[in-house]
Amino acid sequence: MFRWGVLSTAKIARLQLLPAMQDAENGVASAIASRDLNRARDLADRFGAPHAFGSYEALLESDVVDGAYIPLPTSQHVEWSLKAAEAGKHVLCEKPIALKAEDIDDLIAARDAHGVVISEAFMVQYHPQWIKVRDLIENGAIGRLRQVQGVFCYHNLDPDNMRNQLALGGGALPDIGVYPTVTTRIATGREPVRVRAQIDRDARFGTDCYANVLADFGDFNLNFHVSTQMAQRQQMVFHGDEGFIEVHAPFNAGDYDHASLSLHNQAHDGAQIFRFPGVRQYRAQLETFADVANGSDKELFSLENSKANQKVIDAIYRAGDHDGWEAV
Numbered sequence: 001m002f003r004w005g006v007l008s009t010a011k012i013a014r015l016q017l018l019p020a021m022q023d024a025e026n027g028v029a030s031a032i033a034s035r036d037l038n039r040a041r042d043l044a045d046r047f048g049a050p051h052a053f054g055s056y057e058a059l060l061e062s063d064v065v066d067g068a069y070i071p072l073p074t075s076q077h078v079e080w081s082l083k084a085a086e087a088g089k090h091v092l093c094e095k096p097i098a099l100k101a102e103d104i105d106d107l108i109a110a111r112d113a114h115g116v117v118i119s120e121a122f123m124v125q126y127h128p129q130w131i132k133v134r135d136l137i138e139n140g141a142i143g144r145l146r147q148v149q150g151v152f153c154y155h156n157l158d159p160d161n162m163r164n165q166l167a168l169g170g171g172a173l174p175d176i177g178v179y180p181t182v183t184t185r186i187a188t189g190r191e192p193v194r195v196r197a198q199i200d201r202d203a204r205f206g207t208d209c210y211a212n213v214l215a216d217f218g219d220f221n222l223n224f225h226v227s228t229q230m231a232q233r234q235q236m237v238f239h240g241d242e243g244f245i246e247v248h249a250p251f252n253a254g255d256y257d258h259a260s261l262s263l264h265n266q267a268h269d270g271a272q273i274f275r276f277p278g279v280r281q282y283r284a285q286l287e288t289f290a291d292v293a294n295g296s297d298k299e300l301f302s303l304e305n306s307k308a309n310q311k312v313i314d315a316i317y318r319a320g321d322h323d324g325w326e327a328v
Contacts, residue, residue, distance in 0.1 A: 002290035003030035005065030005089070007056045007080060009043045012094065013071045018047045020282035027290045030066075033059035056080060060087040067117070067293055070094060073162045074169025078103050081118060085110040090293045091118040092286075096174050097303075101310040108303045117293045120306040122182055124251060125299075126284035129259050129276050133187045133238065136245055141263055143242030145188065150180030150224030152234045152251060163228055164205040171207040172226045173199075173313055179251045180224035181215070181312045183236060185305075190217045192312055194327050199320030202229070213316055216325070242266055253281065 004021055006013050006029065021029040029049040034040035037054030044052040053059040060068065060083060067090030070080050078098050084091045085107070097120040098104050111118045124130055137145055154176075162168040163175050185191065192215040200210040209229045215222040236250040243265035253259035259276040292300045311328055319326035 002027035002293060003064060003066045004028065004286075005031040005033065005051075005059045005062070005068050006043075006049075007033050007059065007068055007070045007084075008072050009034050009039050010071035013069065014043065016282045017069055017071070017286070018043070020280060020286050022047060023280065023283050024286045024290070026287055026294075030064050031059050031062065057083075060084055060089055066090060067092065067289070069121075073165075074099060074174055075167065077169075078107065081107055082110050085114045085116050085118060088114060088116065090116045090289070092121050092289050093118070094121045096120070096169075096178055096310060096313070097306050098310055099169050099174060101307050101314050104303055104307040104310060108307075111303060117289065117300070118303055119289060119292075119300050120303070121285065122178075122301045123281040123285045124179065124183055125186060125301045126288055127253065127259070127276070127279060127281040129247065129250075129253070129261060129274070129279075130183060130186050132261060132274055132276075133245055133247060134189070136261075136263060137187060137238060137240075140242075141265065142238065142240030142244055145220045145238060145240050147220060147239040148180075148184050148188075148222040148224075149237045149239070150184070150222065150235070150250075151226070152176040152179055152224075153227040153230035154232045155230060156228050159205065164202070164207055166206040170205065171209075172228045173208055173211055173316060175228070176251075177211055177213070177224075177226045177313060177316065178309060179234075180213075180222065180226070180236065182309050183247075183250055184215075184217075184222045185309065187238065188217065188220075190220075191308060192217050192222065192315075192328050194325045195312065195315045195319050196325055197316045197319040199317070208317075208320075211316065211320065213319075215312065215328075253279070 031051035032044040033053040040052040068084040070093040236247040246262040249257035261274040263272040
């Protein structure tokens with residue numbers, strides 16, 4: 001059993017990853033660390049983890065964990081991923097793993113130097129609905145792909161929330177803009193060559209609260225908008241010259257909608273529906289990671305993939321500063 005150590009008592013750990021660790025067939029929550037030892041002990045007791053630490057360093061120095069799950073504020077992801085790797089621990093770090101593509105080079109070097117696995121926690125990589133979208137596109141179910149549309153929005157005006165704190169790496173693009181880009185790349189196997197963008201910032205927080213993006217992939221475009229101050233919604237649609245695919249809960253299946261796809265083809269009446277009941281993408285992510293850490297050759301979201309995705313976000317920020325295209 002792969003022994004997980006969790007750095008912090010963050011909400012996503014409490015609501016998603018720790019329950020997934022309880023369900024996983026090949027891993028277990030072994031330790032929780034917090035700067036407040038009592039909070040660490042309370043969460044460890046809640047999820048049956050036998051160890052609690054009053055500092056992140058103490059957890060990484062211990063021999064009771066094989067890998068660290070890092071759900072710290074975005075601005076701390078590179079720092080603690082490096083520290084975990086240097087301590088000989090495998091690393092699953094929440095997205096975005098870095099705020100600049102060039103910072104991922106240090107993580108790649110640490111991964112190779114210390115012989116550990118480091119992966120960005122894009123749980124969508126492991127959901128079978130995205131494998132299905134990729135297969136449908138590859139097999140010509142919608143003909144030639146011409147346009148992808150995406151949206152991911154929620155409403156959050158809490159000044160204490162890290163998503164609204166620039167110093168912690170807050171903003172719509174780091175938090176949710178990464179999803180339309182990564183899922184389009186997963187589904188098509190293609191990379192954008194240039195982007196245009198309109199970005200609005202909240203004067204109170206300094207963070208980007210809205211972005212409307214056009215990404216040119218060569219023979220198709222991706223157009224998406226994200227916002228931290230709009231009504232909750234997410235959807236991805238892949239348009240071809242013979243039909244289209246709607247992904248109804250592309251990123252957070254269960255919270256926004258049921259995991260399902262609708263395939264529409266102009267040669268047929270109605271839509272073909274593909275449903276994915278009971279899929280737990282966070283559990284699938286943890287199990288795949290543990291298998292790879294233990295020597296499996298399963299496909300894991302790589303740091304090279306992380307760098308490619310972050311290069312798109314970096315280009316979007318640059319494009320938002322002027323009217324015109326920006327090369328990725």
